[in-house]
Amino acid sequence: MPYCILKNYNLKKMATKKSKKPTRSKLVKLADKVFSEFIRQRNANELGITECFTCGKVDHWKKLQCGHFQSRKHYNTRWNEKNCQVQCAGCNVFRYGEQYKFGLYLNKKYGGNISEKLMNDARKVIKLANFELQEIIDHYKSEILKLN
Numbered sequence: 738m739p740y741c742i743l744k745n746y747n748l749k750k751m752a753t754k755k756s757k758k759p760t761r762s763k764l765v766k767l768a769d770k771v772f773s774e775f776i777r778q779r780n781a782n783e784l785g786i787t788e789c790f791t792c793g794k795v796d797h798w799k800k801l802q803c804g805h806f807q808s809r810k811h812y813n814t815r816w817n818e819k820n821c822q823v824q825c826a827g828c829n830v831f832r833y834g835e836q837y838k839f840g841l842y843l844n845k846k847y848g849g850n851i852s853e854k855l856m857n858d859a860r861k862v863i864k865l866a867n868f869e870l871q872e873i874i875d876h877y878k879s880e881i882l883k884l885n
């Protein structure tokens with residue numbers, strides 16, 4: 738049995754034991770936390786310093802945020818590595834994410850019309866199973882380890 742299927746099988750088996758079943762909202766929260774750490778650390782230098790995608794402010798990754806181009810309410814792009822970039826609180830919170838600039842810079846960074854593609858992708862409604870949320874968590878945990 739391939740490893741990934743085996744892993745899912747075990748998770749499903751675990752999920753039948755009521756006491757060990759992580760709630761969906763807990764999995765979403767944890768996936769957000771781990772993914773956010775990955776996004777903020779991926780371009781940080783050895784001192785942990787990185788830069789706001791939309792204004793260029795530099796700070797330690799722990800003091801910056803994971804900004805979403807398309808809102809987190811869209812699950813299809815919620816954990817998309819292009820849709821999410823480092824932002825300072827000024828841009829992400831007080832300037833509502835600077836979505837226009839965000840889109841322009843995404844096109845500059847990745848080329849073509851990536852912002853339009855993300856906008857379309859965001860509107861596709863998906864429902865992730867709990868084991869898929871767990872896979873996101875596991876994947877980004879190991880990606881963070883690779884960065885350090």
Ligand SMILES: [Zn+2]
Nearest residue numbers: 789792825828
């Ligand atoms: Zn900023």
